[in-house]
Amino acid sequence: MTPATLTDRWIPSTCGLCYGTCSILGHRKDGVLVKIEGNPASAVGRGRLCGKGVSGIMTLYDPNRVNVPLRRSNPEKGKGVDPGWKAITWEEALDEIVDRLRRVHADDPRKLFIQRTTTNTSARAPFMMFAAAFGTPNSWAAGGGLHCGNGAHLIGGIYHASWSLVPDFQHCKYAIYFGASKGHGAGHVACTNMQQAADARVRGMRLVVVDPMSNFASAKATEWVPIRPGTDAAMGLAMIQVILNEMGVWDAEYLAARTNAPYLIGPDRCYVRDAPSKKPLVWDAGRGRAVPYDDPDARDLALEGEWEMGGARARPAFALLREHVRQFTPEWAETVCTVPAATIRRIAREFATEAMVGSTIVLDGKRLPYRPVAAIYFRGAQGHKNSVYNCYALELLNQIVGAADVVGGALGFNPVCYGHPETGKPWYEPKPGPDGLMITGTWVAPHLPYPISEPKHPEQMALSGLFPLGMFGTTMASSDQEDLWRRFDLPYRPEVMINYGANSLLSVGNSDTVAETLKRIPFIVSFDITLTEFSEFADIVLPDTSYLESYDSRPNVPFIFNHPAGHGEWSWPIRQPVVAPEGERRQAAEVLVEIADRVGIREEWNAVANTHLKLDGTHRLDFKTRYSYEEICDRELRSHFGDDRGLAWFKEHGVISWPKRVEETYWRPFVNVRVPIYWEFLVEVNRKAKAIANPRGLHWDDAWYDPLPRWLPCPSHEVSDPSFDLWGFYYRDTLHTNSYTNENPWLDEAARLDPYSYAIAVNTATGRRKGLRDGQLVWLESPHGRRVRGRLRLTETVHPEGVGIGGCAGHWVKTLPVARGKGVMFNDLLEVDWEHGSPVNLNLDTCVKLRIVP
Numbered sequence: 088m089t090p091a092t093l094t095d096r097w098i099p100s101t102c103g104l105c106y107g108t109c110s111i112l113g114h115r116k117d118g119v120l121v122k123i124e125g126n127p128a129s130a131v132g133r134g135r136l137c138g139k140g141v142s143g144i145m146t147l148y149d150p151n152r153v154n155v156p157l158r159r160s161n162p163e164k165g166k167g168v169d170p171g172w173k174a175i176t177w178e179e180a181l182d183e184i185v186d187r188l189r190r191v192h193a194d195d196p197r198k199l200f201i202q203r204t205t206t207n208t209s210a211r212a213p214f215m216m217f218a219a220a221f222g223t224p225n226s227w228a229a230g231g232g233l234h235c236g237n238g239a240h241l242i243g244g245i246y247h248a249s250w251s252l253v254p255d256f257q258h259c260k261y262a263i264y265f266g267a268s269k270g271h272g273a274g275h276v277a278c279t280n281m282q283q284a285a286d287a288r289v290r291g292m293r294l295v296v297v298d299p300m301s302n303f304a305s306a307k308a309t310e311w312v313p314i315r316p317g318t319d320a321a322m323g324l325a326m327i328q329v330i331l332n333e334m335g336v337w338d339a340e341y342l343a344a345r346t347n348a349p350y351l352i353g354p355d356r357c358y359v360r361d362a363p364s365k366k367p368l369v370w371d372a373g374r375g376r377a378v379p380y381d382d383p384d385a386r387d388l389a390l391e392g393e394w395e396m397g398g399a400r401a402r403p404a405f406a407l408l409r410e411h412v413r414q415f416t417p418e419w420a421e422t423v424c425t426v427p428a429a430t431i432r433r434i435a436r437e438f439a440t441e442a443m444v445g446s447t448i449v450l451d452g453k454r455l456p457y458r459p460v461a462a463i464y465f466r467g468a469q470g471h472k473n474s475v476y477n478c479y480a481l482e483l484l485n486q487i488v489g490a491a492d493v494v495g496g497a498l499g500f501n502p503v504c505y506g507h508p509e510t511g512k513p514w515y516e517p518k519p520g521p522d523g524l525m526i527t528g529t530w531v532a533p534h535l536p537y538p539i540s541e542p543k544h545p546e547q548m549a550l551s552g553l554f555p556l557g558m559f560g561t562t563m564a565s566s567d568q569e570d571l572w573r574r575f576d577l578p579y580r581p582e583v584m585i586n587y588g589a590n591s592l593l594s595v596g597n598s599d600t601v602a603e604t605l606k607r608i609p610f611i612v613s614f615d616i617t618l619t620e621f622s623e624f625a626d627i628v629l630p631d632t633s634y635l636e637s638y639d640s641r642p643n644v645p646f647i648f649n650h651p652a653g654h655g656e657w658s659w660p661i662r663q664p665v666v667a668p669e670g671e672r673r674q675a676a677e678v679l680v681e682i683a684d685r686v687g688i689r690e691e692w693n694a695v696a697n698t699h700l701k702l703d704g705t706h707r708l709d710f711k712t713r714y715s716y717e718e719i720c721d722r723e724l725r726s727h728f729g730d731d732r733g734l735a736w737f738k739e740h741g742v743i744s745w746p747k748r749v750e751e752t753y754w755r756p757f758v759n760v761r762v763p764i765y766w767e768f769l770v771e772v773n774r775k776a777k778a779i780a781n782p783r784g785l786h787w788d789d790a791w792y793d794p795l796p797r798w799l800p801c802p803s804h805e806v807s808d809p810s811f812d813l814w815g816f817y818y819r820d821t822l823h824t825n826s827y828t829n830e831n832p833w834l835d836e837a838a839r840l841d842p843y844s845y846a847i848a849v850n851t852a853t854g855r856r857k858g859l860r861d862g863q864l865v866w867l868e869s870p871h872g873r874r875v876r877g878r879l880r881l882t883e884t885v886h887p888e889g890v891g892i893g894g895c896a897g898h899w900v901k902t903l904p905v906a907r908g909k910g911v912m913f914n915d916l917l918e919v920d921w922e923h924g925s926p927v928n929l930n931l932d933t934c935v936k937l938r939i940v941p
C-alpha cells in the first residue's frame with residue numbers, strides 16, 4: 088500500500104449497478120472501499136441510493152472477479168461446456184485479437200460484431216465509437232433495447248425528443264403507468280424519481296397502474312388495473328375514443344400549433360401538398376383557403392372539415408384520428424385486454440377532466456400551459472411484437488390533451504439544454520425537420536427517431552436498412568438468422584465478436600437459440616468482470632475494471648438518458664475510480680484505444696471521438712496523436728465547462744451543477760416544432776420496404792404500417808390450443824438488475840427472503856381451480872415445447888390469466904456460485920425469430936402463452 092492510499096476519503100463517483108447512474112460517494116479507508124452512499128451534491132439521485140447501489144461493494148470485492156486475460160483451451164463450445172481457461176498475458180491476448188481484427192478490417196469491417204450491455208453506461212460511448220471507427224454497422228446491446236426500447240425510445244424521440252418520459256412529479260395530479268415502474272422498482276434515474284414520486288404521493292398525485300401484476304408502482308398507486316399482457320394499445324385506443332368522441336375533449340390550440348393534426352390528408356392517406364413548395368397544406372379557416380403549414384399569416388387552422396383539393400377530398404389528420412378511433416369502443420377493448428369497459432371509461436374521463444385543457448399557470452414569471460396529467464409507458468407495454476402501436480396509442484393520450492412537456496404533464500428527459508451559464512454548453516434543442524416535424528436536438532443512438540430513413544436493401548446483420556424504425560433487431564441472435572440473411576444475400580457473416588459485459592445467453596430469449604448463433608462465430612472476445620454464461624462462448628476473456636475502478640466523463644449519457652426531468656438543477660457528474668484496480672484488470676475503454684491504434688484506425692477513432700463527444704477548439708483530438716481514454720474524458724469535460732474544469736477539477740468535485748431554466752424544463756411552448764399525431768411517413772416506408780421484402784418471400788402485412796395506431800395481436804394472442812390458458816410475462820425485481828446482480832450476496836440474501844423474487848407468481852383463484860398449492864414446484868410449458876421449472880407463489884396480485892416471473896435469473900455457470908440455480912429463467916420460454924419480432928422495428932415479443940404442468 089502506498090502512502091497515498093493510506094487515507095480516509097469520500098470519493099464522488101457514479102453507481103453502475105443499473106443504468107440509473109445515481110451519483111455516489113465511496114468511502115475509502117486505507118485503500119479499501121468500506122461504504123457507498125448517495126451524493127447529495129448531485130441532482131442525479133440527490134443523495135439517495137437504492138438497495139442495489141449500497142451493495143456495490145460486494146460486486147467490487149467479488150472473489151470470482153476475473154483478474155488476468157484468459158484463453159480457452161477447449162475448442163468445443165456449448166452451454167455448460169467447460170472452456171478450459173488458461174491464463175495468458177495481455178500481450179498474448181492483444182496480439183491475437185489485433186491479428187484477427189486487422190484481417191477482418193482489411194477484408195470487410197462489417198464482419199466485426201459488437202455487443203455491449205446497457206447496464207453499465209460507460210460502455211456506450213467507447214464501444215459505439217469503436218464500431219464507427221472500425222466501420223461496422225453491426226452492434227447491439229443484447230436484450231437491451233430489444234426488450235426495453237425499440238418502441239419506447241422511438242416514440243419518446245418522435246414526441247418528446249427524448250429517450251423516455253416521466254410525469255412532472257412536481258405538478259402532475261393524475262398519472263397512468265402502462266407497464267412501467269419509474270420512481271418505484273426500476274426504470275430511469277431511479278433514485279431521484281423515487282424521491283419525487285414519494286413527494287408527489289404526499290402532494291396528492293393520483294397514480295393508476297395498468298399492469299398484469301401489482302408490482303412496485305402498483306403497491307404505491309391509487310389504483311391497480313390488471314391487464315392481459317400485450318394489449319395496452321386496445322385500452323389506450325378505447326380511452327382516446329372516450330375522450331375524443333364520447334366526451335368531446337381535446338386541446339385544439341396545442342394540436343393546431345404543435346402537431347400535424349391540421350395537415351390535410353388526401354384519399355391516398357398522404358399529405359396534400361402545396362404545388363410549388365411541396366409543403367403539406369392546412370386549411371386556414373380564417374381566410375377560407377388551404378395554405379402551407381408554416382404560413383406565418385395563417386390564423387385559424389382547421390382540425391375538422393372536408394374540402395375538395397385538386398379533384399380529391401381532403402381532411403385534416405385530426406378528423407381522421409377521431410373517425411379512426413370510433414371502432415375502438417371500451418366494450419371492444421374489454422374483450423381484448425380484459426379491463427372492464429366501465430373502468431376504461433372512468434379512467435379516460437378522469438384523465439381528460441384532470442387535464443384541465445386550456446388552463447395556465449405562472450412559473451418564474453412566465454405564463455405556461457398547465458396540464459397536470461401524464462400517460463407513461465415503458466418496458467412492459469413496449470416489450471411486444473406490437474411495440475410501436477402500443478407506445479404510439481398511449482402517447483396520443485398525452486398529445487390530444489396537450490400534456491407533453493408542459494407543467495404537470497408527461498416530460499421527456501431534458502430534450503432542451505441551454506448549457507452552463509459560463510460556457511453555454513452543452514447546448515441543444517429540437518428543431519423542425521421535413522414537413523415541420525421535430526428532430527431531436529441530441530440523441531444517443533446511431534440514427535435519429537425522425538426523419539425516418541428510407542428503407543433500403545439491408546446489409547446489416549439486423550437487417551436494419553429495411554426496418555428504419557428499429558434500433559436493434561432479433562436477427563442478431565434468432566433461430567432463422569441464416570435463412571433471413573440468405574434471403575437478402577447478406578454478403579458476409581460475423582467473424583469476430585467483441586462483447587462488453589452483456590450476458591446474451593440470459594438476456595435475449597431462449598438460450599439454446601442464442602447459443603447456436605454464438606457457436607457459428609469463429610472468434611469471440613469478451614470484456615468481463617466475472618465469467619458468465621456468455622463468457623463460456625468466448626475465445627478470449629479480458630479482465631475489465633468495474634464501475635468502481637473506472638473513468639467516465641459522461642456516465643449519465645448527458646442528458647437525455649438518465650438525468651432527472653422536471654424543474655430543478657442540471658448536474659453533470661463523472662465516474663472515477665474509488666479504488667485502484669486489482670490484478671491485471673484494465674478499463675475496457677483504454678484497451679479499445681490500444682486496439683484501435685494497433686489495428687491502424689487511430690485517425691478514424693480520433694475523428695469519431697471529436698464528433699461523438701462534441702470536442703471543440705483546442706480540445707479536438709488531432710488525428711496523428713494517441714490519446715488515452717482518460718485524456719479524452721478530460722477534453723470532453725473542458726470542451727463543455729472550460730479549461731479550469733477538466734478531469735482534475737471533476738476528480739475533486741465529482742459533479743458540476745447549475746439551475747435549470749423554465750424554458751428548458753417546460754420547453755414545448757417555446758420551441759416551434761410539431762409532432763405527428765398521424766404517421767403519414769409510414770405509408771411511404773411501407774411501400775418501399777414491402778417492395779424490397781416481397782420479392783425475397785418475406786411475409787409482409789400492411790396492417791403493421793398504418794398511419795394511425797391500432798391493436799394487433801402478438802403470437803401469444805393467437806394460440807388456439809385451449810390447454811395453453813395463461814400468459815407468461817416478466818417484471819423487474821426491485822432487488823436485482825437484469826442477470827447481473829444475482830451474483831451479489833447481499834442482494835441474493837434479500838431476494839431469498841422475498842417470497843416473489845425467485846418464484847412464479849400465479850393468481851390464487853386460478854391456482855386453486857387447477858388444484859395447485861402455494862410453494863409447489865411446477866413446470867411452465869410454451870406452445871413451442873419449451874419448459875422451465877420453478878416454485879409457485881399464489882397471490883391476489885396477478886391477473887387471473889397471468890404468470891409473473893421476476894428478473895432475469897437462471898444462471899448455470901460454476902463461476903457464479905451465488906447466482907447459480909436461483910430463480911426462474913423466463914427467457915428460456917421465448918422464441919427468437921421473425922414471427923416473434925415486430926415487423927416494424929424488429930422488437931422481440933416478450934409475452935408467451937403457457938400452461939402449468941405439476
Ligand SMILES: Nc1nc2c(c(=O)[nH]1)N[C@H]1C(S)=C(S)[C@@H](COP(=O)(O)OP(=O)(O)OC[C@H]3O[C@@H](n4cnc5c(=O)[nH]c(N)nc54)[C@H](O)[C@@H]3O)O[C@H]1N2
Pocket residue numbers: 103203204205206207228229230231232234235466587588589590591593594595614615616617619631632633634675817818819824825826827828893894895896912913914
Ligand atoms: N427475463 C428477463 N429478461 C430480460 C430482462 C428482464 O428484466 N428479465 N431485461 C431486458 C432488458 S430491458 C435489458 S436492458 C437486458 C439487459 O441484458 P444485459 O445487457 O445482458 O444485462 P445484465 O443481465 O445486467 O448483464 C450485465 C452484464 O454486464 C457485466 N458487467 C457489469 N458491469 C460491468 C463492467 O463494468 N464491465 C464489464 N466488462 N462487464 C460488466 C455483468 O457481469 C453482467 O454479466 O435484458 C433484457 N432481458
Ligand SMILES: Nc1nc2c(c(=O)[nH]1)N[C@H]1C(S)=C(S)[C@@H](COP(=O)(O)OP(=O)(O)OC[C@H]3O[C@@H](n4cnc5c(=O)[nH]c(N)nc54)[C@H](O)[C@@H]3O)O[C@H]1N2
Pocket residue numbers: 105106107205231235264265266267268269272273274275277297298299300302303314315316317318319465466467468816817818819820821822823824825934
Ligand atoms: N431494480 C431494477 N431497476 C432497473 C433494472 C433492473 O433490472 N432492476 N433494469 C433497468 C433497465 S435495463 C430497464 S429497461 C428499466 C425497465 O424498467 P420498467 O419499464 O419499469 O421494467 P419492467 O419491470 O420490466 O416492466 C414494468 C412493468 O411492466 C409490467 N408488464 C409486463 N408485461 C406487460 C404488458 O404487456 N402490459 C403492461 N401494461 N405491463 C406489463 C411488469 O409486470 C412490470 O411491473 O429498468 C432499469 N432499472
Ligand code: SF4
Pocket residue numbers: 102103104105106107108109135136137138139140141276277278
Ligand atoms: S437505481 Fe441503479 S444506479 Fe441508482 S443506486 Fe440503484 S442500482 Fe445504482
Ligand SMILES: [Mo]
Pocket residue numbers: 205230231232234235
Ligand atoms: Mo433495458
